[in-house]
Amino acid sequence: MTELICIVCPRGCHLRVVEDHGYSVSGHGCSRGETYGKNELSNPVRIVTSTVRINGARIRRCPVKTNGALPKNLVMDAVKLLDSVHLYSPIRRGQAIIEDVCGTGISFIAVRDL
Known part of the structure; x- marks a missing residue:
């Protein structure tokens, strides 16, 4: 399990991401947080x-x-x-x-x- 803080919006949800035949994300307050959690472990990207x-x-x-x-x-x-x-x-x-x-x-x- 990996713990992340979502940076998609100002809420800063504390995510828990488990890698098991894909990724399962909990702790997100919206669907964008779920997407962020999955992407952060599989292909992290940043605006510079x-x-x-x-x-x-x-x-x-x-x-x-x-x-x-x-x-x-x-x-x-x-x-x-x-x-x-x-x-x-x-x-x-x-x-x-x-x-x-x-x-x-x-x-x-x-x-x-x-």
């Missing part, structure tokens, strides 16, 4: 948020995030890619900053206009 350097804007860092969930084992590699990025203003919200992160088809996108 960070910032990158930018020139020509009134602030020095541009917030970015992935437009989809990356496999958890690729998160550190994805963040390392951001170290080499240096943007120049203007940047538009939704603009792709890095495409096809680690061969996943997921992109880092700008979260605000700068």
